[in-house]
Amino acid sequence: MPIVVSSAVSQVMINRKCDITAKFYMLKAESIDSIENKLIHYNTALCNAQSQSILLDIFKKRVKIYADLKYFKQCSDNEVWIQEILQDMQELTPILNRKYSTESIKKKLRDNSHPHLPNVLNSLSMSDDNKLVTIKPIKSASLIASEDPFCGIVAESAFYRRCKNCLKSNNLNLIPCLNCQLAMFCSKDCLNGAKxxxxxxxxxxxxxxVPFNFGGIQVGLRSCFEILSHFNGSVQDMIDFVRNCKMSTKTIFEIDPTLPANIEKHAVMISLKHFSTYDCYDELTQTIKKxxxxxxxxxxxxxxxxxxxxxxxxxxMQSSLDFIVHYDHLLGVPTALSVNFIYNFMDHSCASNIFSILIDGQLHYFTKYPLKKGDTLFYNHIFNFEESSYDIRKLTARKCYEYDCKCVACLNQYPLFNGMKVYQQHVLENAGNQIENMNKMNxxxxxxxLKANQKYIDSFYPSRYPSQEIYMLYVSNSQILSKLMTEI
Incomplete structure (x- = not known):
């Protein structure tokens, strides 16, 4: 007679096998010098481990390597948090099933045969410093990429490489939400803040x-519930407020001058009066309804x-981005802003070899002239999943492309955020000066x-995406409103 093994015994055997695999990767990580490879092996071990004791051991070992990366304190805090989780948590599935290792997104871009990148020719490779270089000669008018495949990967990176609450890069030490796989948090405070x-x-x-790889849906989903929290969970109050904004020619500042206590967040909300839909609106609507x-x-x-x-x-709606409250944070994460980001970042004299054509509603990118093997196509920070230019609030910036370029943008180290024009730099500087001098004003x-700022902001509509100097004006208005409210 065949031997019958109960499901419980079978599961124990599977768990034991997974723990053995986890120990193997953990021990292998200890013998590796490369920090990047250490992290990959530790994360692989975490995905396999079943035992709580082994899980905690891996977490502790992974935390130690952050001393070299100057993130030791933050990781030590997470170690305490992990211990608290493991004391109470019975179901470890979210941690066990964390399939995304710290370098998975970058690997996808390097792997030219990846099924999620069907339109990337087998002729480009990403170097260690994020240059896209050719691995064989490329003819002129060769297809380089289409928009959607890259958008899906970049949208993923915004969730798996950044804290879902503060949206800051935590440099490889995000902890998953206990109930889902799409949210990662950098600390217990962020988890509570996003509650x-x-x-x-x-x-x-x-x-x-849903089978439409639009980053706007993911951003819209987060921003919807974020804004709802400011209305104490009242859907109808939020709808009424949004409809007033949408139907009125006034700005948010004129509609509700007595905004709630959290004035700064509300002050950076964008006027909601301009809507434009996706071409596949009806199909997408039916999918979401199901x-x-x-x-x-x-x-x-x-x-x-x-x-x-x-x-x-x-x-x-494409303008779901107009609902975003934490706009100051999202501007630090340009990868999460729009499905047209590649076009915006390539529209630059440093990437003069690339041109775009709209085919069936989708942007495709081609080379203008031939390239030899090893040539750099462009140096693109949009695929740099490390810390993402938060110095914009200090009016400093990094170059977008590594070229010896003499254009005004590069000479001034000027970042090309969505819709930004070089000639608008004086506006950005003026906005920064306004913020610095605000305390001296009556x-x-x-x-x-406030009125002058708002007039300038209104002049930009119906532009699709607010640019960085518009963001700075919103910050300026936010601080003005806060100061005025304080004086009342």
């Missing part, structure tokens, strides 16, 4: 994975048909400055 909006977003992870009933919390929250339609609009001057 409200992520409670619903956590259930809706599949909405962000997915929504799976998530009871969201169905309970958005109870009526009109509220569901509102949520769908939030997710599928109430009357502050109101005049």
């Amino acid at each position: 409200f909006h992520h409670e619903y977003e956590c259930e809706a992870t599949q909405i962000a994975k 997915v929504l009933p799976i998530y009871p919390k969201i169905v309970e929250l958005f109870a009526t048909e009109s509220q569901i339609e509102f949520l769908i609009d939030f997710l599928v 109430k009357k001057d502050l109101k005049l400055l």
